[in-house]
Amino acid sequence: MLTNWSGNHRFAAARLHRPTTVEELQTIVAGADRVHALGSRHSFTDVADTPGDLVATDTLPEEIEVDAGRREVRVSGGLTYGRLAVALHTRGWALATMASLPHISVAGAVATGTHGSGDRTGSLASAVTGLELVTADGSLRTVRRGDPDADGHVVALGALGVTTHVTLDIEPSYEIRQDLYTDLPWDVASEHLDELTGSADSVSLFTDWASGRIAQVWLKSRAGTSPTELFGAPAATGTLHMLVGADVAAVTEQGGLPGPWHERLPHFRMDFTPSRGEELQSEYLVPRAHAAAAFEALRSLAGTFAPLLQVSEVRTVAADRLWLSGAYGTDVIALHFTWVRDVAAVYAVLPAIEEGLLALGARPHWGKCFAATASELRPLYPRFDDFRDLALRSDPDGVFHSHFLARTLDLR
CATH class of the missing domain: 3.30.70.2520 (Alpha-Beta Plaits)
Structure with a gap:
């Protein structure tokens, strides 16, 4: 029985897939009635669960591509921040912040709004300059900072697709x-x-x-x-x-x-x-x-x-x-x-x-x-309904819908 890290949630998904290529992931998503990405399982609720198919992201190829000119790094979404940090440091680069746990996956942490600390430091998600994701029909979409609705794609709870790659701001290494x-x-x-x-x-x-x-x-x-x-x-x-x-x-x-x-x-x-x-x-x-x-x-x-x-x-x-x-x-x-x-x-x-x-x-x-449920959460997020509209446009058949999204965002 698959559980989250703390053991309080047992995943209810009918199947777990471990794709080893993006193409294989696309085929799985295109053929699923309901599907959701599974990262490092460090969430404490059913946010990453689905009644249909789970797709693990940690079995996809590990990729870390530094663009020194743009001060960015493109990484595979299932990579943990701990592994990314070591690789960046050996190349002379760094992230502006990290969460208390280095064990969490990049895509999962970004999607849930996870953060570190600092008066002048944003969340992990605020460093995202680009996302690549498999959408409900199995196609690939790339979103860059500044694109229309880009700010709705970052903290997205898996409602818009399965993230394969994340591009992040980086800076020179420091102590x-x-x-x-x-x-x-x-x-x-x-x-x-x-x-x-x-x-x-x-x-x-x-x-x-x-x-x-x-x-x-x-x-x-x-x-x-x-x-x-x-x-x-x-x-x-x-x-x-x-x-x-x-x-x-x-x-x-x-x-x-x-x-x-x-x-x-x-x-x-x-x-x-x-x-x-x-x-x-x-x-x-x-x-x-x-x-x-x-x-x-x-x-x-x-x-x-x-x-x-x-x-x-x-x-x-x-x-x-x-x-x-x-x-x-x-x-x-x-x-x-x-x-x-x-x-x-x-x-x-x-x-x-x-x-x-x-x-x-x-x-x-x-x-x-x-x-709290959707009725209590809606007043707290000025773009709550904008996100719902984006999710419904991106996934009209509800392939990425789940019990969690129904309860918290009224996506049914």
Whole structure:
């Protein structure tokens, strides 16, 4: 039985195909009544499932083509960010950001709006300059940044086709240092939020929402030195994992030692199982203007979800113009929850969390656990109906439709 990474979702697809060429993939898609791409299976819901045929993308040929003149790289969609990062670094190139996990596939991460952190840094999807995909009739389509409806094709949840290749912005390779601080009071963090999140290229705050404190602050910086304390929070004296009792060998190098960008930007090393595996995750991206209200809402609700929470992470993401992006049109605060793997209990507390956050304009991460359906999501995305129209034009027979898309985008 095929499951996702955490083991909470069993895929209901009738068949799984592992094409080894794009031509073979085209034939499978053209002959299917319902089909969906399958990446690294790091989503926590049925977003990548279908009642018909799943097509694995990791069996397609691995391709990495750098165009130095355009500062772009064209890669096969099933490639993981970890493998791409190593290949880019050996050639003297880099990505501007990475997610906490390097284990995720490029196409899948882009399609669900996955991100890293940074006040001036967009999501992984914001780096996309081109997409190549197999459409519902099995033909190939190429979309470039600036084309009509291109901003609707990037964060697309698999509703427009199976992505075979992604082209991304790149830049010259650089070094990062990672410094950690501990025990920062929430009141201090809220008062100095802009200074705090602007103090490094990537900032993560780890908290339980109930204690009134931020247990750990992770700063990832391209250059310079870090202070011995951060608004009163002392520097960590050793390597830390954000989960209590977890193996610190799994996290990337800390302690302020500069090193290659791809060995510091993710939280976890590629050759270790990230986090604990047996978990659920949720995340909500709140307009930055409403950060203080979102913090207060979660602190007031902490008693209701504390027994289920392993840790919560707060990050920032810069605005973009991608229609279904959580950061569409506004800078956001990303509020992430790592739960114990108790599906019923977690989904029981999500409505109260969403009642507090969605009223502030929060948008759920498409690949993580949330309860909201299309009627609640539509007001949060100004281009929601534009995306639906694009999907219906691109796939009038609903070849890429699924239970997830019916529930969240009313694509039936």
